[in-house]
Amino acid sequence: MPPLLSVDKLEAGYGPINVLHGISLTVEPGEIVAMIGANGAGKTTTLMSLSGVVKARGGRVVFDGRDLTAAKVPAHQVVRFGLAQSPEGRKIFPRLTVLENLQMGAFTRTDADGVKADIEKAFGMFPILRERQHQAGGLLSGGQQQMLAIARALMSRPKLLLLDEPSLGLAPQIVVQIFEVIRELNRQGMSVLLVEQNARMALKVAHRGYVLETGRVTMSDRADVLLNDPRIRAAYLGE
Numbered sequence: 001m002p003p004l005l006s007v008d009k010l011e012a013g014y015g016p017i018n019v020l021h022g023i024s025l026t027v028e029p030g031e032i033v034a035m036i037g038a039n040g041a042g043k044t045t046t047l048m049s050l051s052g053v054v055k056a057r058g059g060r061v062v063f064d065g066r067d068l069t070a071a072k073v074p075a076h077q078v079v080r081f082g083l084a085q086s087p088e089g090r091k092i093f094p095r096l097t098v099l100e101n102l103q104m105g106a107f108t109r110t111d112a113d114g115v116k117a118d119i120e121k122a123f124g125m126f127p128i129l130r131e132r133q134h135q136a137g138g139l140l141s142g143g144q145q146q147m148l149a150i151a152r153a154l155m156s157r158p159k160l161l162l163l164d165e166p167s168l169g170l171a172p173q174i175v176v177q178i179f180e181v182i183r184e185l186n187r188q189g190m191s192v193l194l195v196e197q198n199a200r201m202a203l204k205v206a207h208r209g210y211v212l213e214t215g216r217v218t219m220s221d222r223a224d225v226l227l228n229d230p231r232i233r234a235a236y237l238g239e
């Protein structure tokens with residue numbers, strides 16, 4: 001089977017600054033792939049270029065058999081192709097209710113009954129969101145907002161979920177819950193590309209991992225191999 005996502009020598013940046021200097025990676029169907037690296041290594045920029053928010057300056061991104069770079073596919077179209085992002089800092093709509101946030105996640109869809117069914121599914125997975133469905137998103141706790149951001153991304157029925165720092169700023173027991181959700185989604189068949197500062201948790205949940213340093217992939221391997229690599233342990237696992 002061909003990879004679900006294939007990134008080849010991706011280059012991207014902001015204004016005169018190039019941030020990504022030729023990133024190559026793949027995600028196979030059914031995989032959780034982790035991208036780890038220090039602040040500023042280019043992890044967020046990589047996700048943003050995949051979802052079409054930041055334009056690629058070079059290289060190729062092929063997702064589900066479609067070349068996203070050649071046609072300069074815009075972000076809203078990328079969502080339709082099945083690639084959804086839960087952004088860093090969650091970026092939920094604070095004045096919209098929980099329910100409205102979920103409906104916004106389904107903006108590409110016209111099947112009202114399907115959307116309703118998927119909202120029910122999201123409430124099944126995150127019961128707290130059902131309880132709070134009529135409250136403003138901005139009133140939720142950080143962990144609840146993260147759940148909402150993930151649930152909202154799922155509303156487009158993606159084939160690949162891009163998660164940017166889902167554990168950022170959350171209490172340890174909430175982090176455990178979020179990672180359990182990621183594992184459960186994957187069990188149900190979802191492919192995930194996960195960006196994390198929390199390298200240990202990310203590599204524990206992932207099948208494979210990539211290490212980014214200043215816009216380049218410096219290591220990639222099975223997640224358990226990376227977890228046991230002395231260089232990774234010293235640089236990213238605080239040992």
Ligand code: ATP
Binds near residue numbers: 017039040044045
């Ligand atoms: P972090 O965990 O801090 O988000 P990261 O690995 O995701 O780190 P990026 O956010 O991709 O790194 O940032 C890579 C580089 O690009 C950094 O030097 C950053 O300052 C720069 N950068 C990020 N966003 C912008 C922007 N909107 N305009 C200009 N420079 C940016």
